[in-house]
Structure formats: C-alpha cells, structure tokens
Amino acid sequence: MALGEQVSMEVIEIKGFGNADVLAPATRETPVPEAGEVLIEVAAAGVNRADCLQRMGKYPPPPGVSDIPGLEVAGTVAAIGKDVLEIKEGDAVMALVAGGGYASHCVAAEECVLPIPAGLSMTEAAAVPETFFTVWSTVFNRAYLDESETLLVHGGSSGIGTAAIQLAKAFGARVFVTAGSHEKCAYCRELGADAAINYKSADFVKEVAGLTDGKGVDVILDMVAGDYVPRNIASLGENGRIVMIAFMGGTSAQINLVPFLLKRISLTGAGLRARSNAFKGAIAEDLKAFVWPMFEQGKIKSIIDSTFPLAEAGEAHKRMESSAHMGKIVLTV
Ligand SMILES: NC(=O)c1ccc[n+]([C@@H]2O[C@H](COP(=O)([O-])OP(=O)(O)OC[C@H]3O[C@@H](n4cnc5c(N)ncnc54)[C@H](OP(=O)(O)O)[C@@H]3O)[C@@H](O)[C@H]2O)c1
Missing domain, CATH: 3.40.50.720 (NAD(P)-binding Rossmann-like Domain)
Structure with missing residues (x-):
C-alpha cells in the first residue's frame, strides 16, 4: 500500500463499557505509519485478559494510543514510515502494540516488530508477543x-x-x-x-x-x-x-x-503496556537472540486454545472470562 493512500479497515470497537456484547465490528480509516512505524496487514490478533479489563472501562489505553483493543498481532507489512531501516513491505512479522490489534490493519513501532520464527503460523505468532515479552521482562529481567x-x-x-x-x-x-x-x-x-x-x-x-x-x-x-x-x-x-x-x-x-x-x-x-518503545525494543532483541531459536528448534511452542473470526471478538472474550481456556485465544482476520 502506498504511503498516504487512505483505505478503510475493519476494526472491533468498544461501544460503551460493559460485558462482551459491547464489542462490535466497525469501519475506520486505515492509519498511516509515522516515522519509525510500520503498518501491518493483520492476519491474526491475540486476545489478552487486559483487553477484557479495557472493555469494562477498567484499563484505559495509555495517552496517544488507539482506543481499539488488542495488544499483539501477526501479519504482513503493508507500508513503512520514514526512517524504518530494517523492515520492508511484504515482511511476515509479529508485533507488540499498546492498542489497535483488533483490526485488519495495525500500526506498530519498529522496535516492537519481530520476524516470525520459522515454523510458526500467523495464528501461532499472534499469540506470542504479549506473554513472552511479559515473562521475559518479569521472571528473568526483574x-x-x-x-x-x-x-x-x-x-x-x-x-x-x-x-x-x-x-x-x-x-x-x-x-x-x-x-x-x-x-x-x-x-x-x-x-x-x-x-x-x-x-x-x-x-x-x-x-x-x-x-x-x-x-x-x-x-x-x-x-x-x-x-x-x-x-x-x-x-x-x-x-x-x-x-x-x-x-x-x-x-x-x-x-x-x-x-x-x-x-x-x-x-x-511490573506493567508492560505503558513502557517506552525503547524498553520494549530491548526485550525484543533478547527474545530474538535467546527465545526465537527455541521456537525454531521445537523446544517451546505457541499454545493455542481456540480461534475466533475478528467479528466474533465478543465470543472470544466470553471464552476468556469463563476461564475454561488453556493457553491463548486468537482472533483471525
Ligand atoms: N503486568 C503486565 O505487564 C501483564 C502483561 C500481560 C498479562 N498480565 C496479566 O496477567 C494475567 C494473565 O493474563 P492472560 O492473558 O494470560 O490471562 P488468562 O489466559 O485469561 O489467564 C488467567 C487465568 O488465571 C487463573 N486465575 C487464578 N486466579 C484467578 C482469579 N482470582 N480470577 C480470575 N482468574 C484466576 C484462571 O484460571 P484458573 O483459575 O482456572 O487456574 C484464568 O484462566 C492477567 O491478569 C493479565 O492482565 C499482566
């Protein structure tokens, strides 16, 4: 997609705080990546407990972050902003984002975009960033x-x-x-x-x-x-x-x-979401160096409980809040 080209994207909006039924499909203008950002055409987005809290009005996005829920995505790079050097259009990537993941397109800071380890599907990749960034930065670093x-x-x-x-x-x-x-x-x-x-x-x-x-x-x-x-x-x-x-x-x-x-x-x-991109980028470097090879060697895997189409994000939240799941719930676009 050429920079500046305005096309609409599919998103999930929080239509007033409340139970899972407030999550509704909508259409918005596709964001344009700014300097240091990339636009990802999302194939899959991970669901996290924090998204349920945001939906209930108990966990607002940090200042300047999209009000669309979703903290992690996997997909294909559709456009790059100025000064993005190491990522190019067409790359298959996963990303940690502070919001905006429940959408067909999502902007991510370059530091928080990682390659997909060989052997992982888009669905499996979308289930990785939030949990592995969190576990690495707490259990090991903290x-x-x-x-x-x-x-x-x-x-x-x-x-x-x-x-x-x-x-x-x-x-x-x-x-x-x-x-x-x-x-x-x-x-x-x-x-x-x-x-x-x-x-x-x-x-x-x-x-x-x-x-x-x-x-x-x-x-x-x-x-x-x-x-x-x-x-x-x-x-x-x-x-x-x-x-x-x-x-x-x-x-x-x-x-x-x-x-x-x-x-x-x-x-x-420790809370991850509001930390700086520099902080998250340092974790990303560690993950790429020490954890990605473990995925590629089959020593660890991405654990998927279930998938739901993006438009059924409310059903995904119901499953999460039932606590019946084991592993990750993922939305597919
Ligand atoms: N600080 C951070 O940066 C950060 C980052 C990511 C996630 N988190 C937090 O970490 C937690 C796990 O996230 P997740 O996305 O992995 O969630 P999740 O898959 O929904 O897991 C939560 C699980 O905790 C168990 N649990 C134990 N005591 C519970 C209680 N009193 N109430 C509800 N559930 C209880 C439940 O299983 P059983 O009770 O059946 O065992 C439930 O399935 C969430 O609270 C999330 O917000 C924090």
Missing part, C-alpha cells in the same frame, strides 16, 4: 530467575502461565504451578511443569513446602495478589523474589513484614 532455581507460577494454564512454564523449563529451572482444575494441572505437567497444584482442592502453601523440603521457592510469578500475597511470602525461600503482574484476586493485602528481614525477600511488580 526477578532474575537462575537455571538452578525454582519458580512458582500462579495461573499456570493461562496465556502467561503456559509461556512461563515453557521458558523457565527451557532455561533449566524447576517449575511449579497452581491452576483451577485437574485438567488444567495435567496440561501444565504436559508442558513441562514439575508439579501442578489444584488450588481449589489443595493449599498451595503446604504443597510448596512439601515440594521444597520446607525451603520454599526462589521466584513467584503472581497474577492473583489479594490474599495470595501473604501466602506467597510464606511459600518463598531465602532471598526469594515475588513479581506481581496483575491483581485478579484484589489490589490490597495485609502482610507480616518480618519475613522480609528473616528471609531477605523482595516483592516487586
């Missing part, structure tokens, strides 16, 4: 998980959880997860988890103590928070690190601070 250590992942069967299990195992760590059903636990074990705890029928604090001979784990990736926070602290070993990425169980917690001194532990958190 909590600096080491290959000799043990990681506990809550929500093991989620998009984030399935990426965390695979990456941590691929780097040699021991991985425990919690999940909400026997089936989900079995699936996490299939993906490589050393132990999976059904939190509905067992107390993960007791289980983790048993699995670690009372020592506790080194790192916890937590998307639940709320009353999990004191229980996470109890499950952490000496010099342990908790990294929080969401608050599905609540945003406040009452904790005893004594273990911070006795066990020298750290409690931290």
